[in-house]
Amino acid sequence: MVKWAGRLIVFYGAAHVLGALFGEGAARHVGAWFSGELWGQSLADMSPAMSAYWLTLNSFAPALILVGLTVLWLDRRGITPPQFLAWSMAAWVVVGIVIAGPGIGQDVILLIAAGLLLAGARATAPATSAGHTL
Template sequence: MIKWAGRLVVLYGSAHTLGALTALGAASHAGAWFSRELWSEDLSDMSPAMSAYWLSVNSFGPPLILIGLTVLWLNRRGITPPQFIGWAMVAWVVTGFALAGPGVGQDLILLVAAVILVVEARRAKARDRLAPPADTAAGSVQHRRPAAR
């Protein structure tokens, strides 16, 4: 399930970023971005080029891709991602719902991924309580689970 959560987060971040650049036309402002037009702009007077920049390149899409890839990387090594990642994503999505209303379903994808991460982290914690790892001599216990099939 963790693999699916990571994939959903990567999908969401990629779709948001690439969709903004292509379908919403943000890439058409790349000339302004690379000519340093944005350097002297005031955020309170957001131009279309600045708005396109914040919607695409400087949105939360690229960091979501990194979070999803990190979740997948941890999963491949048999390490359960920490619970705070899922809870932070839940808080972020719920805050977005409260402030701007639900999106066109894409927010639900991120919420599902976040809930999966929370549930799987809790399961790993419960497993660790039942059967503590044999190698605790170093004092640091990683939440490892059996390799994915």
């Protein structure tokens, strides 16, 4: 379960970045990113190049890739990721849905990954004498 959660998180992050770069055309602004054109720009007056930057490299997608890879790394070593990771990711997705509305299935991917992380954590959690998990 944990392995699939990690894979889904990596997939989501990579699909977001690649989809924005090539599907949404953000890649055409890469030259502006490295020319210094974005320096000093106001977020209130966001240019197309700045918007493309925020949609790709400065979005949370690259961090999600790192989270997913960390989950996979932990799983390979027999370490169960902490439940707060799953709960935090689920809360983040739900807040995003409340603010911006549901996406076209992409929110479901991260909610499934959070559920798999929780199920994996519960399956490996040691029971206490009172029958509760730690």
